[in-house]
Amino acid sequence: MPSKPIPGSSGAILAELPSPYQPHAATGLLHLPRFLAKIKYVKAHGALPPSYAKNYKRGCDRFLCQHLGVEPAAVEKIVLEAATEAEAELKLAAMLPADVRAPQWNRRYVQMGMTTAGAEFLKEALTAMGCADRAGEIKSVPDLMDFDEGRIE
Numbered sequence: 001m002p003s004k005p006i007p008g009s010s011g012a013i014l015a016e017l018p019s020p021y022q023p024h025a026a027t028g029l030l031h032l033p034r035f036l037a038k039i040k041y042v043k044a045h046g047a048l049p050p051s052y053a054k055n056y057k058r059g060c061d062r063f064l065c066q067h068l069g070v071e072p073a074a075v076e077k078i079v080l081e082a083a084t085e086a087e088a089e090l091k092l093a094a095m096l097p098a099d100v101r102a103p104q105w106n107r108r109y110v111q112m113g114m115t116t117a118g119a120e121f122l123k124e125a126l127t128a129m130g131c132a133d134r135a136g137e138i139k140s141v142p143d144l145m146d147f148d149e150g151r152i153e
Contacts, residue, residue: 002137005148006130011051014041015149020060020109020142026093028102030109030142035061035072036088039079060112060141067105068096112141 017037024032038056042048048056055061057072065072074095082088113122122144123135129148131138138147146152 002153003131003133004153009129010125010148012049013149014049014052017041017149019149019151020145023102023106026089027096027100028106029064029100030106031060031064034145035064035075036079039076042076043080060109063112064105064109067108068100070095110140110142113144114140 018033020031020034022033023030024036038048038052038061041052042056047053057065057076061072065075075092078091078095079088082091112118118141119135122138122141123132125144126132126135126138131147134147138144138152143152
């Protein structure tokens with residue numbers, strides 16, 4: 001039987017965050033719903049758990065924003081200041097470029113971790129989780145997120 005992460009090995013788990021593979025309804029961008037959900041979590045709770053805070057507005061959040069030509073803090077400000085989700089979506093749409101180049105971003109995103117250095121990162125992370133045997137199966141950073149949050153058995 002394949003191994004599962006040692007509980008708590010990667011810190012607190014926010015299983016309520018959407019899968020990294022869930023596309024944003026308005027743009028089709030992967031990871032955007034996840035970044036927005038992290039901001040909403042901060043809005044509701046004041047902060048993310050340390051296991052998520054270390055990559056908040058960094059890592060994939062920042063890579064997505066770089067792709068879009070916006071600052072992560074600008075996205076955060078919109079969500080934090082919006083009275084409703086609809087208001088946040090309208091302001092986000094106004095800030096984002098007309099062409100978000102979703103196919104280019106989505107292809108790059110699902111391949112994060114598929115370089116030699118990326119494979120080493122994934123192997124180290126899986127080893128720390130007690131799941132070194134899953135290194136051949138968990139092939140990308142989005143896979144690692146889904147695995148850690150229990151969406152991959």
